[in-house]
Amino acid sequence: MTQTFVTVDKLSVRFDAAATPAVEDVSFSVDRGDRVALIGESGSGKTLTALSILRLLPGGAERAGDIRVDAKRVDQLDPAGLRDLRGKRIGIVFQDALASFNPVRTVGSILIESAVRHSGLTPEAARNRAIDLLDDLGVPSAEDRFDAYPHQLSGGLRQRCMIALALINDPDLLIADEPTTALDATIQAQILELLRERSRNKTLIFITHDLVAAARLCNRAILMRHGRIVETGALPDMLNAPRSEYGRELVAATPGATNTEALLDSSATAAEPAPLAVERISKRYAVGKSWLHALRSVSLSVVDGEILAIVGESGCGKSTLAKSMVGLVKPDRGSLLVDGVPVANTAADRARLRSKIQFVFQDPYSSLDPHWSAIRSVAEPLRVSGASRGPAGREAARVLERVGIPAAMHQRRPSAFSGGQRQRIAIARALAAQPEVLIADEPLSALDRTIQKRIVELLLELRRQSRFTLVMVSHDLELVGHVADRTAVMYLGEIVEIGPATQVIDDPKHRYTAALVAASREGVAPRGETPSPVGERVGCAFAGRCPAAIERCRRETPSLTNIADDRAHACWNPL
Amino acid sequence: MAAGSAAANLMLRGGAGLVLLMMTTSIAVVFVGGADPSSGNLDNRLAAPGFGAMLGTDQLGRDVLVRTLAGTAWSLCAALAATFLALLIGTSLALVAAELGGKVALAIELAVNSVITMPGLIIAIIVIAVIGQGWLPIVVTLGLITWPIFTRVILAETLSLKARDYVAASRLVGETRLRIVMFHYLPALRPTLLVMAAFHFADMLIAEGALSFLGLAAPLGAPTWGNMMADARPYVFSAPWMLLAPAAAIVVSVIAANLIGDGLASRFRERRT
Numbered sequence A: 001m002t003q004t005f006v007t008v009d010k011l012s013v014r015f016d017a018a019a020t021p022a023v024e025d026v027s028f029s030v031d032r033g034d035r036v037a038l039i040g041e042s043g044s045g046k047t048l049t050a051l052s053i054l055r056l057l058p059g060g061a062e063r064a065g066d067i068r069v070d071a072k073r074v075d076q077l078d079p080a081g082l083r084d085l086r087g088k089r090i091g092i093v094f095q096d097a098l099a100s101f102n103p104v105r106t107v108g109s110i111l112i113e114s115a116v117r118h119s120g121l122t123p124e125a126a127r128n129r130a131i132d133l134l135d136d137l138g139v140p141s142a143e144d145r146f147d148a149y150p151h152q153l154s155g156g157l158r159q160r161c162m163i164a165l166a167l168i169n170d171p172d173l174l175i176a177d178e179p180t181t182a183l184d185a186t187i188q189a190q191i192l193e194l195l196r197e198r199s200r201n202k203t204l205i206f207i208t209h210d211l212v213a214a215a216r217l218c219n220r221a222i223l224m225r226h227g228r229i230v231e232t233g234a235l236p237d238m239l240n241a242p243r244s245e246y247g248r249e250l251v252a253a254t255p256g257a258t259n260t261e262a263l264l265d266s267s268a269t270a271a272e273p274a275p276l277a278v279e280r281i282s283k284r285y286a287v288g289k290s291w292l293h294a295l296r297s298v299s300l301s302v303v304d305g306e307i308l309a310i311v312g313e314s315g316c317g318k319s320t321l322a323k324s325m326v327g328l329v330k331p332d333r334g335s336l337l338v339d340g341v342p343v344a345n346t347a348a349d350r351a352r353l354r355s356k357i358q359f360v361f362q363d364p365y366s367s368l369d370p371h372w373s374a375i376r377s378v379a380e381p382l383r384v385s386g387a388s389r390g391p392a393g394r395e396a397a398r399v400l401e402r403v404g405i406p407a408a409m410h411q412r413r414p415s416a417f418s419g420g421q422r423q424r425i426a427i428a429r430a431l432a433a434q435p436e437v438l439i440a441d442e443p444l445s446a447l448d449r450t451i452q453k454r455i456v457e458l459l460l461e462l463r464r465q466s467r468f469t470l471v472m473v474s475h476d477l478e479l480v481g482h483v484a485d486r487t488a489v490m491y492l493g494e495i496v497e498i499g500p501a502t503q504v505i506d507d508p509k510h511r512y513t514a515a516l517v518a519a520s521r522e523g524v525a526p527r528g529e530t531p532s533p534v535g536e537r538v539g540c541a542f543a544g545r546c547p548a549a550i551e552r553c554r555r556e557t558p559s560l561t562n563i564a565d566d567r568a569h570a571c572w573n574p575l
Numbered sequence B: 001m002a003a004g005s006a007a008a009n010l011m012l013r014g015g016a017g018l019v020l021l022m023m024t025t026s027i028a029v030v031f032v033g034g035a036d037p038s039s040g041n042l043d044n045r046l047a048a049p050g051f052g053a054m055l056g057t058d059q060l061g062r063d064v065l066v067r068t069l070a071g072t073a074w075s076l077c078a079a080l081a082a083t084f085l086a087l088l089i090g091t092s093l094a095l096v097a098a099e100l101g102g103k104v105a106l107a108i109e110l111a112v113n114s115v116i117t118m119p120g121l122i123i124a125i126i127v128i129a130v131i132g133q134g135w136l137p138i139v140v141t142l143g144l145i146t147w148p149i150f151t152r153v154i155l156a157e158t159l160s161l162k163a164r165d166y167v168a169a170s171r172l173v174g175e176t177r178l179r180i181v182m183f184h185y186l187p188a189l190r191p192t193l194l195v196m197a198a199f200h201f202a203d204m205l206i207a208e209g210a211l212s213f214l215g216l217a218a219p220l221g222a223p224t225w226g227n228m229m230a231d232a233r234p235y236v237f238s239a240p241w242m243l244l245a246p247a248a249a250i251v252v253s254v255i256a257a258n259l260i261g262d263g264l265a266s267r268f269r270e271r272r273t
Helices: A046-053 A079-089 A107-119 A123-136 A155-167 A185-198 A211-217 A245-253 A260-271 A318-325 A347-356 A374-384 A389-402 A419-432 A449-465 A477-481 A501-506 A511-522 A551-555 B002-032 B064-100 B102-117 B120-131 B135-146 B148-162 B165-172 B177-213 B225-235 B241-272
Strands: A004-014 A023-031 A035-039 A062-069 A090-093 A173-177 A203-208 A220-225 A228-234 A276-287 A290-302 A307-311 A333-338 A357-360 A437-441 A469-474 A486-491 A494-500 A561-564 A567-569
Touching: A004 A046, A004 A203, A023 A046, A023 A062, A023 A203, A023 A228, A035 A046, A035 A211, A046 A062, A046 A173, A046 A203, A079 A090, A079 A107, A090 A155, A107 A123, A107 A155, A123 A155, A155 A173, A155 A185, A173 A185, A185 A211, A203 A211, A220 A245, A228 A245, A276 A318, A290 A318, A290 A333, A290 A494, A307 A318, A307 A477, A318 A357, A318 A437, A318 A469, A333 A347, A347 A357, A357 A419, A357 B165, A374 A389, A374 A419, A389 A419, A419 A437, A419 A449, A419 B165, A449 A469, A449 A477, A469 A477, A477 A486, A477 A501, A477 A511, A486 A501, A486 A511, A494 A501, A494 A511, B002 B064, B002 B241, B064 B102, B064 B135, B064 B148, B064 B177, B064 B225, B064 B241, B102 B148, B120 B135, B135 B177, B148 B177, B165 B177, B177 B225, B177 B241, B225 B241
Parallel strands: A035 A203, A035 A220, A090 A173, A173 A203, A307 A469, A307 A486, A357 A437, A437 A469
Antiparallel strands: A004 A023, A004 A062, A220 A228, A276 A290, A276 A333, A486 A494, A494 A567, A561 A567
């Protein structure tokens, strides 16, 4: 059932009777459930058009034309009707959230006020709704942020709060006015995704200069230039066949826009950069006069939400790789990227890294301070992030219970716990920091077989409860291979094969992987010794032990080559 | 081990008991009892131990027991304060060097080596020549000469702590350097610090006695063990009690400090295993 919701008829806005109008003769209508993009460069009148709908034009602007919402003329609304329109039926997300929030009021109080006034809630109910909403919108520890002033929040968080304010009274129409322009690229993508999700059963007017963003969110576009509409049409068709000159310019200016599929695809991947990635990192250690190459130009992206296993014999560089992913090892070359943005060696970047990534150490006997009680260790990340003793303690106790440490044991020191229990405590500490990615560096090798299995089950269970991306480093292909989504196999500082875990194990391409599988299944050790990682070498690292080495293997070093979208190996003579 | 721990307890109790006993008698006799270590009876000079003066009198007829007890307060407090000062300077610099590393650590190591190279006695003579004698100058001098031993030991131990996974884990969750030092390093260093302090205290007692003996610490005539021994030098054979009383006091207190140190050390060792 389509029903006209907003009609704009012959709208003109001018600031000075003599000057050319800022908006001229603009007419369009928006049906309920419609998702319309108002696209244009700055000064094209798109924002003024949207503000007119709410009668929010700046002072000195003269408006002509007819705007109706639900068939009622906006310019004839009484103050109560106007308040209802602005506060309840239409939510607006402004470009600059910092400028749009009252700086002397906490974010929470503004949200509560709106919900109390427009939805008639009691302050308590309003508070609960606001916190739920912030939570829903991905504001971490919403309850704590609730009493923050706008300037205390990051740009991304402020914009989320702004969206919360727009959504708190469950409006029918959401107007988003360049909501991502003031944000950096990765946050932009997150906010767009959020808007897409949250406006699903609403009418949306999305104001932007970004064709790609428009194509992701909307099904219809109105192109504006110099205050006039130059083209209207459906998305994404407009990308393929723009009719107006401006439309063609815009498409031409958007890289890769000639192919709709590619554009939408690339926008999808650009929207969610890998939460964690390393690019061509190398690390070597001096051994006498020679160098031990722990990592040789390794690149690896962690896919959001996956379980990634990094497998290899001891000394293959897997721990070095894992530690460089959290900044514990500084690579000599290459970069570490969080959400697609390189991590520099600054306090701010280190903070960004550790807010996202946590680490479980290999040896639970050294990863807990022997003088600290279990609960104190787990509360540490909470205390660091500013929680006071009481709440931090309660939260730590909750996390400890989740990993299976009963309350009666919380006050004990590590010496009172077994290896498996200590590893549980170490996992609890990492999880208390609420990471998006948890890297576990051989969390099992110090433990016996049955405990290993239980720790793996615990990690999987925790992951089901609070979704995080898990990177597991292990020498045991069989153990992690079956729980992982993807497996990367490392040999002497390089990734020799990577792909979906089951494929890698059941149908290995690299002969080293095959040897590992055989070793774990049949106890057949790969023949030959692992060559020394010290010094330079030519050719494939595995050539000396490989049953199928050909001449080329000894001359040229194979690099990781894709054989499918999600599979790659580094072998000249694959299985 | 029960036997070991019993021996450790015995040493700890014995040492602490001796120190306590010396302090309380000193306070009781001199400060509460009002016995004056400086008042002498010139008619009763160099009297042998007996009923009038239990440990005899010196060349000015002053009671040797009263002077020894008065010296207890001076010497123990000076040694204690000097130990504390050395520990404070040495440990702080060690923690800073370990945590910051780089040029700061190099500078601190240079300072350690410089101070260790310099002959302590000469520094003491210079310091006292400049700022004069007295309780505070001796404390400051001893502290300034002896802190490097703390830096050496604590730096090495802190560097090994710094490499522990739990310290890395703390850094990963965003713990500040200061909090890592306060809450991870210091509790782990406590056993070492306590044991070192006990032995250092014994060293400081001897050093203070030596400096006083040379006339570099206490003002002339002040009742300190070192001064008393210096006074006794001409009368070693005619009035040996003048030397034996302060010497015995030094020996007993040094033994007490060593007992405490040994006791602490073996107790911590047991706890660790």
